[in-house]
Amino acid sequence: xxxxxxxxxxxxxxxxxxxxxxxxxxxxxxxxxxxxxxxxxxxxxxxxxxxxxxxxxxxxxxxxxxxxxxxxxxxxxxxxxxxxxxxxxxxxxxxxxxxxxxxxxxxxxxxxxxxxxxxxxxxxxxxxxxxxxxxxxxxxxxxxxxxxxxxxxxxxxxxxxxxxxxxxxxxxxxxxxxxxxxxxxxxxxxxxxxxxxxxxxxxxxxxxxxxxxxxxxxxxxxxxxxxxxxxxxxxxxxxxxxxxxxxxxxxxx
Amino acid sequence: xxxxxxxxxxxxxxxxxxxxxxxxxxxxxxxxxxxxxxxxxxxxxxxxxxxxxxxxxxxxxxxxxxxxxxxxxxxxxxxxxxxxxxxxxxxxxxxxxxxxxxxxxxxxxxxxxxxxxxxxxxxxxxxxxxxxxxxxxxxxxxxxxxxxxxxxxxxxxxxxxxxxxxxxxxxxxxxxxxxxxxxxxxxxxxxxxxxxxxxxxxxxxxxxxxxxxxxxxxxxxxxxxxxxxxxxxxxxxxxxxxxxxxxxxxxxxxxxxxxxxxxxxxxxxxxxxxxxxxxxxxxxxxxxxxxxxxxxxxxxx
Ligand SMILES: Nc1ncnc2c1ncn2[C@@H]1O[C@H](COP(=O)(O)OP(=O)(O)OP(=O)(O)O)[C@@H](O)[C@H]1O
Ligand SMILES: [Mg+2]
Numbered sequence: 364x365x366x367x368x369x370x371x372x373x374x375x376x377x378x379x380x381x382x383x384x385x386x387x388x389x390x391x392x393x394x395x396x397x398x399x400x401x402x403x404x405x406x407x408x409x410x411x412x413x414x415x416x417x418x419x420x421x422x423x424x425x426x427x428x429x430x431x432x433x434x435x436x437x438x439x440x441x442x443x444x445x446x447x448x449x450x451x452x453x454x455x456x457x458x459x460x461x462x463x464x465x466x467x468x469x470x471x472x473x474x475x476x477x478x479x480x481x482x483x484x485x486x487x488x489x490x491x492x493x494x495x496x497x498x499x500x501x502x503x504x505x506x507x508x509x510x511x512x513x514x515x516x517x518x519x520x521x522x523x524x525x526x527x528x529x530x531x532x533x534x535x536x537x538x539x540x541x542x543x544x545x546x547x548x549x550x551x552x553x554x555x556x557x558x559x560x561x562x563x564x565x566x567x568x569x570x571x572x573x574x575x576x577x578x579x580x581x582x583x584x585x586x587x588x589x590x591x592x593x594x595x596x597x598x599x600x601x602x603x604x605x606x607x608x609x610x611x612x613x614x615x616x
Numbered sequence: 617x618x619x620x621x622x623x624x625x626x627x628x629x630x631x632x633x634x635x636x637x638x639x640x641x642x643x644x645x646x647x648x649x650x651x652x653x654x655x656x657x658x659x660x661x662x663x664x665x666x667x668x669x670x671x672x673x674x675x676x677x678x679x680x681x682x683x684x685x686x687x688x689x690x691x692x693x694x695x696x697x698x699x700x701x702x703x704x705x706x707x708x709x710x711x712x713x714x715x716x717x718x719x720x721x722x723x724x725x726x727x728x729x730x731x732x733x734x735x736x737x738x739x740x741x742x743x744x745x746x747x748x749x750x751x752x753x754x755x756x757x758x759x760x761x762x763x764x765x766x767x768x769x770x771x772x773x774x775x776x777x778x779x780x781x782x783x784x785x786x787x788x789x790x791x792x793x794x795x796x797x798x799x800x801x802x803x804x805x806x807x808x809x810x811x812x813x814x815x816x817x818x819x820x821x822x823x824x825x826x827x828x829x830x831x832x833x834x835x836x837x838x839x840x841x842x843x844x845x846x847x848x849x850x851x852x853x854x855x856x857x858x859x860x861x862x863x864x865x866x867x868x869x870x871x872x873x874x875x876x877x878x879x880x881x882x883x884x885x886x887x888x889x890x891x892x893x894x895x896x897x898x899x900x901x902x903x904x905x906x907x908x909x910x911x912x913x914x915x916x917x
Binding site: 375376456459614616 | 632666669670672673691692694695697701703705709714717721722723724767
């Protein structure tokens with residue numbers, strides 16, 4: 364049973380905040396992946412004629428969608444959730460109204476996912492300026508971004524409840540987020556890596572996002588894509604479970 | 617007359633590791649009563665309030681709010697409860713009206729009624745002309761009024777106020793007292809924690825004195841005075857030796873030492889002979905602070 368008031372309240376809050384902060388939020392979420400895309404796409408693209416039959420800018424342009432989705436979702440999940448819990452005591456206030464931890468985290472996760480779905484399209488638009496031909500499959504990209512962003516939003520929330528202090532995010536970013544982002548097939552095909560690394564990459568949700576986006580743009584691949592979607596859905600379910608359990612522990616004394 | 621009380625805590629225990637913050641607490645607040653929860657720092661007042669909203673889970677005992685068991689049905693209870701926390705957690709970067717609108721959306725208020733609820737709350741906080749100011753630009757007193765109005769946006773039947781006037785100047789305190797008085801007149805049940813005696817005396821129908829996680833006395837202000845300290849106190853000032861001497865002479869009478877003075881409580885029943893030996897003191901009306909100090913041995917700030 365879904366409590367409409369609880370979700371409406373949390374999402375109203377997000378929408379009002381966003382109206383105030385959208386310029387900075389949008390800037391940060393779009394500019395960084397675009398810089399990666401341009402640097403790699405134009406810089407390396409001059410040296411590499413093609414990868415698997417695609418020009419390098421097409422290859423990186425589609426891959427960078429996942430980067431944009433990751434950055435906008437996981438960092439929001441981590442930092443925003445931490446700041447609201449520890450410094451602003453927002454959740455202490457919200458929890459005295461008829462909402463529960465699970466509703467707060469789910470609603471905030473949905474908002475993060477919606478933004479990720481939109482911001483994820485930015486690299487695609489940039490790549491189109493550099494010659495990526497439009498295709499109908501591209502219409503699926505916001506949905507892929509949404510699903511991936513939902514998982515990484517919950518994942519970030521979970522991390523925010525796990526760290527002892529906000530400084531610990533430095534370790535999390537270097538040791539966890541950066542490898543996830545590099546070993547996802549964004550900048551080079553994973554077939555370049557040793558077999559064991561390829562196996563590990565299979566459990567990187569971001570890899571499945573990259574695959575789905577490429578297939579959406581260049582042509583679907585049947586069961587392989589069903590599998591990619593299934594992995595992302597599992598990731599969403601597990602990350603949501605971990606997030607809610609962890610934050611309940613932190614917020615309810 | 618077996619009406620369900622608005623708030624009922626029975627045998628409630630809350631531990632934080634080795635510390636027992638709330639220790640077998642029994643407390644009932646009938647509907648329509650304003651109960652002042654008076655206690656020093658660390659007595660367990662905020663912890664008690666958090667348990668009433670399901671934000672802290674009791675280790676033992678049972679809690680009911682308007683008949684709803686908490687935490688099992690705390691969500692229903694929270695929809696009928698207004699909570700004003702001790703620490704301000706307004707959204708600083710949003711306006712007053714936006715803060716209130718968010719709360720009006722979270723609470724069970726029909727969409728069409730929300731703008732009116734927000735307008736009423738702004739009027740209650742006397743912030744109608746600041747509706748579109750960011751909270752970050754308000755004074756401390758305005759923020760506190762907004763925080764209270766936010767908790768009242770859905771006309772709750774039970775209101776929890778955790779130290780509503782702590783750290784505020786007398787003018788703001790008086791403004792907030794007016795709001796609380798209004799709630800009492802409307803028949804809202806209020807549980808208000810405070811360490812200001814005057815606040816409890818002035819606003820509460822009933823006072824519970826809390827110390828080390830327990831309620832050690834409970835009753836209407838006058839009743840507490842009658843039971844524990846009588847009507848008058850006789851106060852003596854002087855050097856420590858003089859105070860010790862007074863205490864020795866008053867052997868058998870309840871006394872209270874505060875800094876440079878000692879008060880003999882129940883001055884009205886001091887025997888004539890003792891009166892003569894004591895010499896001249898200052899007779900004053902007994903107050904709740906006397907009750908508090910006598911019972912807890914602690915001094916309120
Ligand atoms: N989350 C917590 N973890 C550990 N100890 C806690 C926690 N919350 C409260 N305590 C302890 O429980 C005791 C009661 O605290 P509480 O905040 O309920 O007191 P209070 O009566 O509200 O005091 P004050 O007047 O200072 O607000 C204190 O000793 C406090 O340190
Ligand atoms: Mg307190």
